[in-house]
Amino acid sequence: MGWPDQKLDILITGGTLLTMAAPADIIEEPVIGIRDGKILFVESNDLPSGYSPEAHEVIDASGCLVLPGLVNTHTHLPMILFRGLADDLPLMIWLNDHIFPAEERFINRDTVYTASLLAIAEMILSGTTTFCDGYFFESSVARAAIASGIRGVVSQGFIDFPSANKPDLSGHTAAAENFMQKWHKRSPLLTPALICHSSYICSPDTLRAIKAVARGHESLFLIHLAETREEVALLRERYGKKPVHHLLDLDLLDKATVAAHCIWLEEDELDLLAQSGVKVAHNPESNMKLGAGVARVPEMLRLGIEVGLGTDGCASNNNLDLFGEMGMCAKLHKVFSSDPTVMKAEKVVEMATLGGARVLGMADRIGSISPGKCADIILVNMNKPHLTPLYHPFSHLVYAASGADVLTSIIGGQVVMRNRRLLTIDLNEVMDGVRKIGAAISSWNRSSTA
Ligand SMILES: [Zn+2]
Known part of the structure; x- marks a missing residue:
C-alpha cells in the first residue's frame, strides 16, 4: 500500500x-x-x-x-424570477392571470439560465445538494447545474393549454426524446427526466405520450396531482373520474412517477398510490401560501408511500430553504391533526435526506453518509x-x-x-443579472395592470 x-x-x-x-x-x-x-x-x-x-x-x-446534503424533491428554479411578484391570490387566478402571462413574456433560455444560477446559489447556501426541477427551457437549468457543481434531476416540462383542442403529440414526443438523449450521461451529477404539469393542463394523449418516453429511458415522470379542490372538480367534470383513477386509467402509476402535492385524495386513491409505488413530493409552504390544503402525509407514511420534501417554485413559497420546509412540515401536521406527536423531528430530517433520495430513485447513491x-x-x-x-x-x-x-x-x-463562501458561483454577478430581468418584469407588470 x-x-x-x-x-x-x-x-x-x-x-x-x-x-x-x-x-x-x-x-x-x-x-x-x-x-x-x-x-x-x-x-x-x-x-x-x-x-x-x-x-x-x-x-x-x-x-x-x-x-x-438536503434533497429538494420538487421545485421550479427559474420561477425565482417571480418571487414576490403576485402574492396572496388563489392558485388558479395566480397561475392564469399572473404567472402564465409573465412566463410567456419573460421566460427564455437566457433568463432561465441566469435565474437557475441564482436559485442554485440559494439552495447551496441553505444546505441543499440535490434538487428535482421541472420547467421549460430545462436545458438551461441543466447547464446552470453543471456550471455550479450541484446534483440535480432536470425535467423538461410539457403543457397543453386548455384552449388547445389538439395537443401537438408528435412535437411533444420529439422534444421529450431530444431532451432525454441530449442529457443522458452528460454529467455524473445530472439526471434528465420529464414533467407534465398536471392532468388539467395536459391532455390524456400528452400524458400518455410523455410517460411513454420516460419509460423508454427508465427515467422519472413528474406531475402535479390533486393540488386544489378546483382541480378535482375540473377532472370530475371533464373525465368523470377522481385524479388518481384518471392517471391509473392512463397507465401512469408506477415506481418512477413522482407526484407533487397529493392533497385532495380519498382513501382508495392513497391505496392506489401505495400499491403502485408512486412517490410523493410534499410542499407544505407552497400549499399553505396558496391555501391549497393539507396533504395527509402521516397517513401516506403509514401506508408505506415514500414522501420527500420540496419547496415548489419560489413564486409560491417564497424561498428555496429546506430548513423552513422541515419546520413547517413538522408543525403543519401537528396543528392539522391536533396531535403534537406526529411528524417527529427525526422523521422530518429523514424526509429531507434519505427519504428524498428514495423519492428520486437515488437512495443507492445519496441520502446518507x-x-x-x-x-x-x-x-x-x-x-x-x-x-x-x-x-x-x-x-x-x-x-x-x-x-x-x-x-x-x-x-x-x-x-x-x-x-459560507460560494466557490462555484459569482453571486454578485448573478444577483445583478436577475435584478435586471426583475426590473423589466416590474415595468411590464405595472403597465399591464395599469
Ligand atoms: Zn410545482
Missing part, C-alpha cells in the same frame, strides 16, 4: 455526525474520508488502519452537525445563540436552525461552499 494511493481528497474530523443511514445513528467526533467523489470510510475518533491523515483538504467540523455513497455532505454550525444549548440535534435542525446556519457544503466530493 503506497503512500500516494492512500492520500484522501477530503478528511472531515470532529463535530457530531448524523449518518441518516439508520435511525438515531449519531457518531460523536467522526472521521470521514472522501476520495474520487465518494465516501471511503466513516469511523469514530480514529482513521481506519492503513490510512494516512494526509488529505488535500482537512475540514475541522468541531461545533458542527455533519449530515447528508455511508461508505460507497457519493460525498454529498453539509456542515451546520451549532455555535450560534439560537442553537444554544444543544440537547437533541434533530430538534435543532427542524425547530431552531435555518439555512443560513449551513457553513460548508460538499457535493460529489467537491467543496462548493466553504465557511
Whole structure:
C-alpha cells in the first residue's frame, strides 16, 4: 500500500455526525474520508488502519452537525424570477392571470439560465445538494447545474393549454426524446427526466405520450396531482373520474412517477398510490401560501408511500430553504391533526435526506453518509445563540436552525461552499443579472395592470 494511493481528497474530523443511514445513528467526533467523489470510510475518533491523515483538504467540523446534503424533491428554479411578484391570490387566478402571462413574456433560455444560477446559489447556501426541477427551457437549468457543481434531476416540462383542442403529440414526443438523449450521461451529477404539469393542463394523449418516453429511458415522470379542490372538480367534470383513477386509467402509476402535492385524495386513491409505488413530493409552504390544503402525509407514511420534501417554485413559497420546509412540515401536521406527536423531528430530517433520495430513485447513491455513497455532505454550525444549548440535534435542525446556519457544503466530493463562501458561483454577478430581468418584469407588470 503506497503512500500516494492512500492520500484522501477530503478528511472531515470532529463535530457530531448524523449518518441518516439508520435511525438515531449519531457518531460523536467522526472521521470521514472522501476520495474520487465518494465516501471511503466513516469511523469514530480514529482513521481506519492503513490510512494516512494526509488529505488535500482537512475540514475541522468541531461545533458542527455533519449530515447528508438536503434533497429538494420538487421545485421550479427559474420561477425565482417571480418571487414576490403576485402574492396572496388563489392558485388558479395566480397561475392564469399572473404567472402564465409573465412566463410567456419573460421566460427564455437566457433568463432561465441566469435565474437557475441564482436559485442554485440559494439552495447551496441553505444546505441543499440535490434538487428535482421541472420547467421549460430545462436545458438551461441543466447547464446552470453543471456550471455550479450541484446534483440535480432536470425535467423538461410539457403543457397543453386548455384552449388547445389538439395537443401537438408528435412535437411533444420529439422534444421529450431530444431532451432525454441530449442529457443522458452528460454529467455524473445530472439526471434528465420529464414533467407534465398536471392532468388539467395536459391532455390524456400528452400524458400518455410523455410517460411513454420516460419509460423508454427508465427515467422519472413528474406531475402535479390533486393540488386544489378546483382541480378535482375540473377532472370530475371533464373525465368523470377522481385524479388518481384518471392517471391509473392512463397507465401512469408506477415506481418512477413522482407526484407533487397529493392533497385532495380519498382513501382508495392513497391505496392506489401505495400499491403502485408512486412517490410523493410534499410542499407544505407552497400549499399553505396558496391555501391549497393539507396533504395527509402521516397517513401516506403509514401506508408505506415514500414522501420527500420540496419547496415548489419560489413564486409560491417564497424561498428555496429546506430548513423552513422541515419546520413547517413538522408543525403543519401537528396543528392539522391536533396531535403534537406526529411528524417527529427525526422523521422530518429523514424526509429531507434519505427519504428524498428514495423519492428520486437515488437512495443507492445519496441520502446518507455511508461508505460507497457519493460525498454529498453539509456542515451546520451549532455555535450560534439560537442553537444554544444543544440537547437533541434533530430538534435543532427542524425547530431552531435555518439555512443560513449551513457553513460548508460538499457535493460529489467537491467543496462548493466553504465557511459560507460560494466557490462555484459569482453571486454578485448573478444577483445583478436577475435584478435586471426583475426590473423589466416590474415595468411590464405595472403597465399591464395599469
Ligand atoms: Zn410545482
